[in-house]
Amino acid sequence: MNRVLIVCAAAILSLGAQTRRQVSLVVIGGTVITENTTHRILTPGAVAIDGADIVDVDPPAAIAAKYQAAETIDARAQIVLPGLVNTHTHAPMVMYRGLADDLALRDWLEKYIFPAEAKTVSPELVRTGTRLAALEMIESGTTTFVDMYYFEEEIAKAVIEAGLRGVLGQTIIQFPVADARTPADALARAERFIKEFKDNGLVVPAVAPHALYTNDRTTLVASAELGRNYGVPVIIHFSETEDEIKLARDQYRMTPAAYLESIGFWGPNTLAAHGVWVTDDDIAILKRYAVGVAHNPESNMKLASGAAPVTKYLSAGVPVGLGTDGAASNNDLDMFEAMRQASFLAKLSTRDPAAVSAQTALDMATIGGARALHMDRLIGSLEAGKRADLITVSMSATRQTPLYDAVSHLVYTTRGDDVRTTIVNGKVLMKDRRVRTLDRPTVIAAANALATKVRAAVSR
Numbered sequence: 001m002n003r004v005l006i007v008c009a010a011a012i013l014s015l016g017a018q019t020r021r022q023v024s025l026v027v028i029g030g031t032v033i034t035e036n037t038t039h040r041i042l043t044p045g046a047v048a049i050d051g052a053d054i055v056d057v058d059p060p061a062a063i064a065a066k067y068q069a070a071e072t073i074d075a076r077a078q079i080v081l082p083g084l085v086n087t088h089t090h091a092p093m094v095m096y097r098g099l100a101d102d103l104a105l106r107d108w109l110e111k112y113i114f115p116a117e118a119k120t121v122s123p124e125l126v127r128t129g130t131r132l133a134a135l136e137m138i139e140s141g142t143t144t145f146v147d148m149y150y151f152e153e154e155i156a157k158a159v160i161e162a163g164l165r166g167v168l169g170q171t172i173i174q175f176p177v178a179d180a181r182t183p184a185d186a187l188a189r190a191e192r193f194i195k196e197f198k199d200n201g202l203v204v205p206a207v208a209p210h211a212l213y214t215n216d217r218t219t220l221v222a223s224a225e226l227g228r229n230y231g232v233p234v235i236i237h238f239s240e241t242e243d244e245i246k247l248a249r250d251q252y253r254m255t256p257a258a259y260l261e262s263i264g265f266w267g268p269n270t271l272a273a274h275g276v277w278v279t280d281d282d283i284a285i286l287k288r289y290a291v292g293v294a295h296n297p298e299s300n301m302k303l304a305s306g307a308a309p310v311t312k313y314l315s316a317g318v319p320v321g322l323g324t325d326g327a328a329s330n331n332d333l334d335m336f337e338a339m340r341q342a343s344f345l346a347k348l349s350t351r352d353p354a355a356v357s358a359q360t361a362l363d364m365a366t367i368g369g370a371r372a373l374h375m376d377r378l379i380g381s382l383e384a385g386k387r388a389d390l391i392t393v394s395m396s397a398t399r400q401t402p403l404y405d406a407v408s409h410l411v412y413t414t415r416g417d418d419v420r421t422t423i424v425n426g427k428v429l430m431k432d433r434r435v436r437t438l439d440r441p442t443v444i445a446a447a448n449a450l451a452t453k454v455r456a457a458v459s460r
């Protein structure tokens with residue numbers, strides 16, 4: 001009798017296993033915040049992943065019944081959410097972290113950063129810095145980042161090695177820099193870069209004219225055309241400070257937004273970083289051309305640039321993502337801090353405690369950032385058919401106790417260090433805080449060794 005029962009049970013189990021779909025990875029047991037259009041939250045939930053894609057999001061029992069996973073990640077007592085999207089940074093600038101603080105943008109750039117870069121930017125610095133930045137991003141839950149820097153091909157290689165997703169913009173700037181003597185050189189370099197990486201699964205190549213005040217009209221127009229010709233993003237620093245507004249008024253008798261419109265710069269592939277000093281008409285221009293905005297609250301506060309009118313952008317329907325900006329003006333790449341500061345800065349600057357709620361901040365760091373990049377069909381939420389870019393976050397810290405509201409905790413008490421797992425394109429880059437794709441001691445030792453050279457170069 002017993003033997004018959006055992007045989008029957010085994011037959012049922014094996015039948016169940018046969019009908020279950022084989023998938024590569026299941027993340028199971030945590031509170032799953034999907035960031036889909038209905039803001040669905042599963043308590044608890046599970047995410048089934050096959051290859052690079054999410055195939056299902058459902059309660060744990062349903063996922064266990066439908067799928068057989070090669071690898072399972074237990075996310076109990078954690079929150080599972082879409083990987084964070086950092087819409088504006090300069091990854092290798094982690095090498096200038098803490099080199100010059102407490103300055104306004106113009107002094108900071110012209111007296112410290114541009115001279116330091118002139119002496120030290122090299123393929124080696126870019127490679128070493130990007131590895132350090134990638135390590136920090138993986139450790140703090142960023143899965144996609146937008147970059148603009150020099151030797152962008154070195155950044156692309158380091159990003160692919162680390163397994164992150166990157167929208168990587170080759171910088172175009174009017175004066176001679178380490179990787180280009182003229183804007184024409186920089187444009188040619190950008191075109192080569194686009195051709196080399198345009199079919200890569202992780203890298204989206206882009207063109208990054210630095211700003212209106214560092215490029216002339218011809219260069220700005222050529223940059224926009226290059227982006228249009230290849231259908232790739234065009235990234236620019238935009239209306240960051242009052243100085244920039246004054247310059248545009250003096251030189252063109254227009255706001256930066258109106259001037260860039262007048263030369264045919266804007267298009268649906270443009271991403272405008274900062275957008276602090278804008279009029280209602282400027283916001284209407286950005287909306288008309290479907291421009292995305294990268295809001296960088298920490299950098300804007302540290303350089304005393306101002307407070308971007310985030311609530312106005314959002315109510316006008318302009319997609320807004322969050323960015324850390326480079327680590328030299330922040331001074332880290334922690335997107336949890338960016339969420340918190342975005343919320344606090346909006347409340348303070350509008351004197352409205354309801355401005356940029358926890359939910360709005362989380363939206364900007366995930367699906368909003370994806371929309372600003374026009375990548376929301378691929379990333380930004382946990383839904384079947386999207387790329388499997390997700391993180392799990394511990395909720396066990398003293399400062400996270402007790403837990404009433406997961407979204408509140410993510411924005412108001414969580415830090416990058418609370419991230420336990422980082423998955424990009426279905427690949428586990430970090431599990432239980434151990435990064436798999438980069439060797440942490442090697443990356444940190446290389447950065448420290450290079451910092452000695454940077455210190456020596458800037459003190460000369």
Ligand SMILES: [Zn+2]
Binds near residue numbers: 237273326
């Ligand atoms: Zn920037």
